[in-house]
Amino acid sequence: MWAHSESMNLRTGIVSLLALALLAWFLRGTNFADVWLQVRQVRAGLLVASLVSVGLTFIARTIRWRYLLTPIGDTRMRSVFRATVIGFGALAVLPVRVGDVIRPYLLARQEGLPVSSVFATIVMERVLDLVAVLALLAVYVWGFAGYSHMPPRLLKPIEASATVAAAIAGALLVIMWVLATHPERIGRFAEAIARLLPGKLSNRVGRLASTFSSGFAAARSAREFVMAVIWSFGAWLAIAAQSWTVTVAFGIPMSFPGTFLLQSMLVIGVAVPTPGGVGSFHEAYRLGVTTFFGATGDQAVAAAIVTHLISFIPPVVGGILFMAQDGLSFGRLGALAKSARDKEGPTANEVSVLRSSGR
Numbered sequence: 615m616w617a618h619s620e621s622m623n624l625r626t627g628i629v630s631l632l633a634l635a636l637l638a639w640f641l642r643g644t645n646f647a648d649v650w651l652q653v654r655q656v657r658a659g660l661l662v663a664s665l666v667s668v669g670l671t672f673i674a675r676t677i678r679w680r681y682l683l684t685p686i687g688d689t690r691m692r693s694v695f696r697a698t699v700i701g702f703g704a705l706a707v708l709p710v711r712v713g714d715v716i717r718p719y720l721l722a723r724q725e726g727l728p729v730s731s732v733f734a735t736i737v738m739e740r741v742l743d744l745v746a747v748l749a750l751l752a753v754y755v756w757g758f759a760g761y762s763h764m765p766p767r768l769l770k771p772i773e774a775s776a777t778v779a780a781a782i783a784g785a786l787l788v789i790m791w792v793l794a795t796h797p798e799r800i801g802r803f804a805e806a807i808a809r810l811l812p813g814k815l816s817n818r819v820g821r822l823a824s825t826f827s828s829g830f831a832a833a834r835s836a837r838e839f840v841m842a843v844i845w846s847f848g849a850w851l852a853i854a855a856q857s858w859t860v861t862v863a864f865g866i867p868m869s870f871p872g873t874f875l876l877q878s879m880l881v882i883g884v885a886v887p888t889p890g891g892v893g894s895f896h897e898a899y900r901l902g903v904t905t906f907f908g909a910t911g912d913q914a915v916a917a918a919i920v921t922h923l924i925s926f927i928p929p930v931v932g933g934i935l936f937m938a939q940d941g942l943s944f945g946r947l948g949a950l951a952k953s954a955r956d957k958e959g960p961t962a963n964e965v966s967v968l969r970s971s972g973r
Contacts, residue, residue, distance in 0.1 A: 630888075630889070632893070634893070635893070636888065636896070638893075652864060653920065656864055656920070657862075657863040661920070664855075664860045668852075668924060670852040671856065674852055675849050678842050679698065682739065693724050697718075700713075700717065700942075701713040701716055701718075701720070702933070704933065707890060714736055718735065741790055743849075743850070745783045745787055745846065747874075751776050751874050752780035753871070754776075755772055755773050755875070758871040857873050857876060857921055857925075860924060861907075864916060866907055866909040876899070876902045876906075880898050880902070883898025900914040903917065
């Protein structure tokens with residue numbers, strides 16, 4: 615237990631230092647007086663529209679998750695929405711992507727679903743997110759980039775990247791369908807790997823195979839799978855709208871389809887494991903709008919900060935409110951996440967709290 619705690623503290627310290635380093639790099643050479651002037655001159659109405667887009671994003675994510683959960687069991691919209699907001703709030707505050715662990719764990723306990731199967735739907739969500747981002751990038755490059763003022767030296771490598779992205783997106787959908795509709799292939803693959811591993815690891819591989827087979831069950835139903843894909847695009851169009859309205863509010867000349875290119879860069883940015891994407895999100899945004907859309911450095915810094923705040927503050931505030939209703943805290947979420955990772959059950963009091971929430 616002590617060694618695990620030390621390891622977690624070390625990891626938290628490393629990612630915190632990484633966040634500070636990236637934030638310092640992002641702010642290098644910034645004229646803060648000009649950044650403040652940019653903020654004061656922003657078009658407030660578009661910021662309100664951006665906040666509305668954040669809300670629509672969470673509604674779309676909630677609906678998509680319910681489609682993925684349909685083969686596992688019945689869920690309530692309210693419970694799924696609350697778990698989604700709490701999970702993303704935890705992602706913005708806690709290190710090492712705790713929100714991706716606690717979100718399915720909370721919902722499984724609230725709705726009486728198999729925890730392992732609900733965990734697998736999160737993996738499926740991530741695959742669908744990647745498919746949507748890559749497909750939208752291809753849509754922008756093939757359909758709209760030619761109308762932009764982007765220099766050919768930048769356009770050609772982006773076109774090549776979009777071609778690869780579209781191929782990857784299509785391949786991911788095919789792989790997901792094959793694994794879901796032929797679960798025995800997952801079992802055979804797991805057995806082949808398990809024979810090469812020690813007993814404990816072998817058993818874990820077997821459990822993972824069963825988990826992903828049951829969690830990918832939504833892909834076996836054409837209707838649930840298609841609806842999950844549609845709502846994935848709906849969620850990412852809402853995310854694009856959120857970024858676009860802020861960017862335009864700061865006077866940066868980016869078309870709405872241009873946001874698809876920016877989003878692909880932001881996805882790479884938030885993949886860096888800093889709490890809430892601090893530093894990595896900001897630098898990815900700054901690099902994107904200055905390189906491809908002609909923003910000035912201070913203009914990009916101001917827009918990046920506001921975009922990040924609008925993206926991350928609503929789920930944090932919403933998560934805190936929902937957790938307060940359920941008697942939870944971010945510290946307690948961290949403990950629950952550890953329990954979930956270790957496959958230990960919650961305490962009797964935690965079960966009572968989790969079951970009562972959402973009613």
